[in-house]
Amino acid sequence: MTNQHPITPPPELVQQLYGLPQMRAIEKAFEAGADQELEACCEWLVSKLTFREDGIRFADELRAARRPNPPSLKEQALKALDGLTLPDDAFETIRFALDQLDD
Numbered sequence: 131m132t133n134q135h136p137i138t139p140p141p142e143l144v145q146q147l148y149g150l151p152q153m154r155a156i157e158k159a160f161e162a163g164a165d166q167e168l169e170a171c172c173e174w175l176v177s178k179l180t181f182r183e184d185g186i187r188f189a190d191e192l193r194a195a196r197r198p199n200p201p202s203l204k205e206q207a208l209k210a211l212d213g214l215t216l217p218d219d220a221f222e223t224i225r226f227a228l229d230q231l232d233d
Contacts, residue, residue, distance in 0.1 A: 139163075168196055204231045 147155040176185030
């Protein structure tokens, strides 16, 4: 039997957190804990369904729903343009260029 709680962060993560600004370290710790919990739920789901393929599919759907992809760099850049004060021609040129990029 171990004295460690199952959600205790691995030593590698603890090392990564040292030296980070306090708020960023707290964010990363919460992210890691949430990711561990999600993976435990997905493993449980796979183990409980009769057809393993169904469990894997539902686990993948659960991961996608709970951890959506972050906005693309293009989406972030377009959002950053909102609220900026630029000459009209510069604004339109930048927006047009960003719209030409793939997501």
